[in-house]
Amino acid sequence: MAGTVSAIGKEWLIRKALLVSALVVVFGLALVIFFMAKESLPAFTGAGPANLFGSVWDPRQGRYGMLVFLTGTLTTTAGGLILGTPLALGLALFLTQVAPRRSRSLISRAVELLAGVPSIVLGWLGFTILVPWIRRMSGSSGSGILAASIVLAIMVVPTITAISRDALEAVPPSYTQASLSLGATRWQTVRGVLLPAARPGLLAAIILGAGRAIGETMAVAMVIGPASVFPTSLTSPTHTLTTKILMEMGESTGVQRSSLFAMGLVLLVLTMALVMLVRRVSGGESRLMVAE
Amino acid sequence: MVSTFTGRGGPGGGQGVGERENAVMEQELEVGAEPAVPGIRVEGGYKFRLRNLSLYYGERKILEDIELDIPENRITAVIGPSGCGKSSFLRCLNRMNDLVEGSRVEGGVFLDGEDIYRRDCDVTALRRRVGMVFQKPNPFPKTIYENVAFGPRILGVRDRATLDEVVETSLRRAALWDEVKDKLKEPALALSGGQQQRLCIARVLAVEPEVILFDEPCSALDPIATQRIEDLLVELKEKYTIVIVTHNMQQAARASDYTAFFLIERQGDPGRLVEFGETGNLFTNPRDERTERDITGRFG
Amino acid sequence: MENASVLESRSRRFAGKGAALADRLATVAIWFSAMLALALVIGVIAAILWQGLGTALSPSFIFGKPEAMREGGGIWPMVVSSFYLAVLTLSLVLPLGVGAALYLSEFARGGRIVRLVRFGADSLSAVPSVVFGVFGMVVFVIYLGLGYSLMAGALTLTLLNLPTVMRSAEEAVRSVPNSYREAALAMGCSRWEMVKKAVLPVAMPGITTGAILSVGRIVGESAAVVYTVGLFVRKVPWSPFRPAAPMAANIWHMYTEGALVPDWFRVASGEAAFLLLIVLVLNLLARTTAGLVRKKMGYRA
Numbered sequence: 001m002a003g004t005v006s007a008i009g010k011e012w013l014i015r016k017a018l019l020v021s022a023l024v025v026v027f028g029l030a031l032v033i034f035f036m037a038k039e040s041l042p043a044f045t046g047a048g049p050a051n052l053f054g055s056v057w058d059p060r061q062g063r064y065g066m067l068v069f070l071t072g073t074l075t076t077t078a079g080g081l082i083l084g085t086p087l088a089l090g091l092a093l094f095l096t097q098v099a100p101r102r103s104r105s106l107i108s109r110a111v112e113l114l115a116g117v118p119s120i121v122l123g124w125l126g127f128t129i130l131v132p133w134i135r136r137m138s139g140s141s142g143s144g145i146l147a148a149s150i151v152l153a154i155m156v157v158p159t160i161t162a163i164s165r166d167a168l169e170a171v172p173p174s175y176t177q178a179s180l181s182l183g184a185t186r187w188q189t190v191r192g193v194l195l196p197a198a199r200p201g202l203l204a205a206i207i208l209g210a211g212r213a214i215g216e217t218m219a220v221a222m223v224i225g226p227a228s229v230f231p232t233s234l235t236s237p238t239h240t241l242t243t244k245i246l247m248e249m250g251e252s253t254g255v256q257r258s259s260l261f262a263m264g265l266v267l268l269v270l271t272m273a274l275v276m277l278v279r280r281v282s283g284g285e286s287r288l289m290v291a292e
Numbered sequence: 293m294v295s296t297f298t299g300r301g302g303p304g305g306g307q308g309v310g311e312r313e314n315a316v317m318e319q320e321l322e323v324g325a326e327p328a329v330p331g332i333r334v335e336g337g338y339k340f341r342l343r344n345l346s347l348y349y350g351e352r353k354i355l356e357d358i359e360l361d362i363p364e365n366r367i368t369a370v371i372g373p374s375g376c377g378k379s380s381f382l383r384c385l386n387r388m389n390d391l392v393e394g395s396r397v398e399g400g401v402f403l404d405g406e407d408i409y410r411r412d413c414d415v416t417a418l419r420r421r422v423g424m425v426f427q428k429p430n431p432f433p434k435t436i437y438e439n440v441a442f443g444p445r446i447l448g449v450r451d452r453a454t455l456d457e458v459v460e461t462s463l464r465r466a467a468l469w470d471e472v473k474d475k476l477k478e479p480a481l482a483l484s485g486g487q488q489q490r491l492c493i494a495r496v497l498a499v500e501p502e503v504i505l506f507d508e509p510c511s512a513l514d515p516i517a518t519q520r521i522e523d524l525l526v527e528l529k530e531k532y533t534i535v536i537v538t539h540n541m542q543q544a545a546r547a548s549d550y551t552a553f554f555l556i557e558r559q560g561d562p563g564r565l566v567e568f569g570e571t572g573n574l575f576t577n578p579r580d581e582r583t584e585r586d587i588t589g590r591f592g
Numbered sequence: 593m594e595n596a597s598v599l600e601s602r603s604r605r606f607a608g609k610g611a612a613l614a615d616r617l618a619t620v621a622i623w624f625s626a627m628l629a630l631a632l633v634i635g636v637i638a639a640i641l642w643q644g645l646g647t648a649l650s651p652s653f654i655f656g657k658p659e660a661m662r663e664g665g666g667i668w669p670m671v672v673s674s675f676y677l678a679v680l681t682l683s684l685v686l687p688l689g690v691g692a693a694l695y696l697s698e699f700a701r702g703g704r705i706v707r708l709v710r711f712g713a714d715s716l717s718a719v720p721s722v723v724f725g726v727f728g729m730v731v732f733v734i735y736l737g738l739g740y741s742l743m744a745g746a747l748t749l750t751l752l753n754l755p756t757v758m759r760s761a762e763e764a765v766r767s768v769p770n771s772y773r774e775a776a777l778a779m780g781c782s783r784w785e786m787v788k789k790a791v792l793p794v795a796m797p798g799i800t801t802g803a804i805l806s807v808g809r810i811v812g813e814s815a816a817v818v819y820t821v822g823l824f825v826r827k828v829p830w831s832p833f834r835p836a837a838p839m840a841a842n843i844w845h846m847y848t849e850g851a852l853v854p855d856w857f858r859v860a861s862g863e864a865a866f867l868l869l870i871v872l873v874l875n876l877l878a879r880t881t882a883g884l885v886r887k888k889m890g891y892r893a
Contacts (some may be wrong), residue, residue, distance in 0.1 A: 007782070019695055020691075022691070022700075023712075025755060027713035029719075035727055090624070090626065093627040107626055113872070114871070116812075116871050120840045121843075124847070125636060135879050149364060177391070178426065178431075178432065182499055183420030183498065185613050192446070193442075215721065215722075217814075242815070245726060267722075270718075271719055274718060417613075
């Protein structure tokens, strides 16, 4: 009998251990949020929200405004999405509609390979080839929003392609059959039936791509400038939230350091908001009808 | 072979390759030529004439040497045991088989005298003329209105008033108008199975086809819905040529004017046309003993 | 009927031609995207390799000592740092990730816990790596007193990689056919015994594939490592509680401070190329094991 009792006890212990493993992500998330908030508190109390969300970053004058960097993050993300989404969507359509069977795996493997390139390596490439090229073309410094957008586009394409592809493949083939049997061309079918039906998944893909772009640090850091000022053009240097944190945390103390943590907190809020948005978009959608 | 978006059958074709092998059949066939099956008198003309039609999916032969004429403005039923290639046969008539990778056709399929498998045939135009209703109702995830309006929109109709008119006419002809006229903007997928199938019929009618192919349209429906669709078929044959594949002998006997009986001898054999004739005669007095064996065993 | 004339109108004939044209244009655009993407991949990889392959493949570089002021430095301590970090991280994240996956797939009963865990994993996976980096700095380096060290980095990277390891492990575990579970339970196994004997062994190849891919991600991770492990060391790190310099962080160091070294460009290019090669090889390795997994599953399932 003692044997069975300890066996049951062991089972219970293991179950609890596995539960704890599962809860680590929750615990870890809570810790991250807690410590980011804790470390940014001095900035909120010392400099105040008006200062922190202002447009001037000049620690010597006690100005810790993150608006420049927030703008940088938003514009480079938008740029990356504008460049990357059409490419990714075209790629997803290619892989699901057009590609002959054999090239399908070749191309999708190539895209996976792109996803595996470390961001620091891509940033290095941006620094050594992209920025000089832009400099030659435009006569400016070469670094800035344009360079960052191009680099980000390359980074988000694999993500958006993969999720879009899943969304397209999940559309019941009966819809495609019905459309074609009515005399629609392939493109009319894609536009009229396939894309609208896959819309929740496609939106999720773009949102997740945006999340990736917002969080990207290294690749952008090597092509963004940097400069803590608003950009005057697509090729003038600026900063994003991630690159600012990366490049200043080492030397910062006091309120300045704390304001960097505040930026990290803003990043956290942004990315978590996107996660929740994705869940709304792809989970809650009624399957009955997709608007034109 | 690079498969393009538009396919090889002309602009806007399917994804697969629908090749035509038999060069002899490239000439047009006269409408008044000898019928495939001698001894059958048909008033009116023949809509489809099939000569030496064989269908392959890759290496496998699905249909062998089909010779058949399908009468215009009549209901032709296609029956036979499961796996004999009835659905594949049907899909040869609107080239939906092109979508199957590796599909290949030998012989000729002549619609109003023109071979639909010829090199320069416009497949999208063909599919507009030869519409299809599938086994499982497959309305688009859109409103009822948009489902029916899909076809006309494809054809370039933009004017709202025209679309409204076409939608109403098509729904009336599909015997669905009265049931949905107040909820045209509601999702099509909220309709019952029988209603969805009639919606699919309306959708096909909206492009003004000449032929409507039905692939076991009632197999997913209850008897009442089935009856409504069978009644609808009789109404529709006045304007359209109907070909209906069914595994239900009684349905074929009830609803059709002509019946084609397909068979495979053994597993793995291609399907062959065994007998074709007026429905009444075929069921009571079949000429081929295989027809007799198969039908009288399950009919009556 | 009146409708027939509408659909037969001349405008419809134009529409037919327009539709065919649009179809062709769309085909071209789609082929173009695919070719552009392919060109990008090839271009990126080729450019990196072209810049640094010569350096990257020379033994004196790979196994050489780094220089802070002079030419001709190598990257051996960095290479060791990267792999040491990967091993440390894996030893933490694999048990946790597989454990979590097993819980979600085999033991979880309440929907609430599962939803909470999924929310946590989804959110954590979206957190920017630099945020992980400064978090790790505050908590592991400073608060826990580990200092800049491989251990601090491993703990940070564990958090960063946990969602992905969980996801791939769960996929591997869920793909085990139910018949195995049923057979084990029918023989009188407890739930855990069933998992240990019937599920884990079959899921192991899939889990291994996920682990290999994780190594690639860990080795390529830079932002989270810069503030937890270190940027430059002269000697090969032995203790996990001392600073180290993974390649990904060292490249950043070269970019920002490296100008002290006359051939910093060559060193950084070589390091980037070497890093890329490693990632490509790991990718290939993962794909081979994934292929083996499929074959194995094919036989048994």
